[in-house]
Amino acid sequence: MSTPHEHPANTSDDLAARLREQGLRLTPQRQLILRAIEELRHATPDEVLAHVRGQVSSVNASTVYRTLEVLEELGLVRHTHLSDRAPTYHSTMEHEHVHAVCRTCQAVRSYDPAVVQPVVDALAADGFVVDVGHLAIFGTCADCSAAAAVPPAT
Amino acid sequence: MSTPHEHPANTSDDLAARLREQGLRLTPQRQLILRAIEELRHATPDEVLAHVRGQVSSVNASTVYRTLEVLEELGLVRHTHLSDRAPTYHSTMEHEHVHAVCRTCQAVRSYDPAVVQPVVDALAADGFVVDVGHLAIFGTCADCSAAAAVPPAT
DNA sequence: CTTAATGCAAAAGGTTTGCAATGCA
DNA sequence: TGCATTGCAAACCTTTTGCATTAAG
Numbered sequence: 001m002s003t004p005h006e007h008p009a010n011t012s013d014d015l016a017a018r019l020r021e022q023g024l025r026l027t028p029q030r031q032l033i034l035r036a037i038e039e040l041r042h043a044t045p046d047e048v049l050a051h052v053r054g055q056v057s058s059v060n061a062s063t064v065y066r067t068l069e070v071l072e073e074l075g076l077v078r079h080t081h082l083s084d085r086a087p088t089y090h091s092t093m094e095h096e097h098v099h100a101v102c103r104t105c106q107a108v109r110s111y112d113p114a115v116v117q118p119v120v121d122a123l124a125a126d127g128f129v130v131d132v133g134h135l136a137i138f139g140t141c142a143d144c145s146a147a148a149a150v151p152p153a154t
Numbered sequence: 155m156s157t158p159h160e161h162p163a164n165t166s167d168d169l170a171a172r173l174r175e176q177g178l179r180l181t182p183q184r185q186l187i188l189r190a191i192e193e194l195r196h197a198t199p200d201e202v203l204a205h206v207r208g209q210v211s212s213v214n215a216s217t218v219y220r221t222l223e224v225l226e227e228l229g230l231v232r233h234t235h236l237s238d239r240a241p242t243y244h245s246t247m248e249h250e251h252v253h254a255v256c257r258t259c260q261a262v263r264s265y266d267p268a269v270v271q272p273v274v275d276a277l278a279a280d281g282f283v284v285d286v287g288h289l290a291i292f293g294t295c296a297d298c299s300a301a302a303a304v305p306p307a308t
Numbered sequence: 309c310t311t312a313a314t315g316c317a318a319a320a321g322g323t324t325t326g327c328a329a330t331g332c333a
Numbered sequence: 334t335g336c337a338t339t340g341c342a343a344a345c346c347t348t349t350t351g352c353a354t355t356a357a358g
Contacts, residue, residue, distance in 0.1 A: 062323085
C-alpha cells in the first residue's frame with residue numbers, strides 16, 4: 001500500500017495505471033462506471049447502471065457490480081451504507097468526509113472528518129484504526145427534529 | 155463484555171405492557187424472539203430464527219421479520235448494520251453502546267457512548283440529533299493492524 | 309366473537325455466478 | 334493470440350407481501 005496523498009489530477013490516467021499494475025485491462029465500461037461515480041457523487045450500483053445506460057454503450061448490471069468491486073480494490077472508489085438497502089459508492093478523489101443521514105427525510109449531509117477525530121483518537125488508544133470514509137452517522141436532521149418536537153402548524 | 159448491572163427486572167412484563175398499550179397481542183412467538191435477542195446479545199434475523207427453532211415451537215421467518223419490526227417500534231430492540239449483509243439486532247435493555255467492527259476479522263467491540271460524545275455535540279450544533287445506538291464504526295482492530303503492518307512471522 | 313398474528317408460498321430487491329462470446333494487450 | 338472482461342441468464346439470499354387459518358383478548 002502506498003498511495004501518496006497528492007490530489008490526482010485525473011482519474012482516467014489513474015485508472016489506466018492502476019489497472020495495468022495489476023495486470024488488469026482498461027475497458028470502456030470501467031471508464032464509464034468510474035466516471036459515473038464521479039459525476040453522481042454518491043450512487044448505488046443501480047443508479048450507476050441507470051447513469052451509464054443513458055450514455056452511449058450499454059452496460060450490464062453484473063459488470064457494474066464487478067467493476068465497482070475492482071475500482072474499490074484499486075482504491076478509486078469507496079462505499080458506505082447510507083440506507084438499509086443498497087450501498088452507496090463515491091470517488092476517493094473527493095475529500096474524505098463522513099456522512100450524516102437523516103432517518104426521517106433521508107437527507108445526507110457531508111461533514112469534515114475533523115468532527116470524528118476525537119472518536120478516531122479514542123479508539124486509536126485501543127489500537128483500533130477507524131475507517132472514516134466508511135462511516136455513516138444516522139440520526140435526525142434539524143428540520144425533522146423540529147417537525148417532530150412541535151406539532152405541525154399547518 | 156458482561157453486563158455490569160443485573161438484567162432488567164424482566165422484559166416479559168415490558169413486552170406485555172407495551173403490546174397492550176398499542177392494542178397488540180402477546181404471543182409465544184413474540185416472547186421467544188425477544189428472549190432470543192436478549193440471549194444472543196447481537197443477532198441477525200437469521201440467527202434469531204435458528205435460535206428460536208432450536209426451542210420448542212417452530213417459528214416462521216416472516217414472523218421473525220415482522221416481530222423484529224414490532225419490537226423495534228415498541229423500543230425493546232434496536233438494530234445496526236455490522237456487516238454489509240444482514241442487520242444486527244440487540245436489546246435496548248442493555249446499556250447503549252457503539253459498535254466498532256473490524257473489517258478484517260469481523261470482530262465486534264462495544265464502546266461506551268462517551269467516545270462519540272464529541273461527534274454528537276458537533277452535529278448537535280447543527281441541529282442534527284445523532285442516533286448513537288445505531289452507530290457502527292468500521293476499521294481495523296489492533297491485532298489485524300499489526301498483522302498488516304508486520305509481515306507474518308510464522 | 310373480533311381481528312391481530314401466524315404460516316406458507318410466491319414475489320420482490322439486490323447481488324453473485326457459470327459460461328460462452330468478446331476484445332484488450 | 335491469450336486471457337481478462339463482458340453479457341446473459343439462472344441462481345442466491347434476504348426481506349416483503351397476499352391470503353387463508355389460527356388464536357389472543
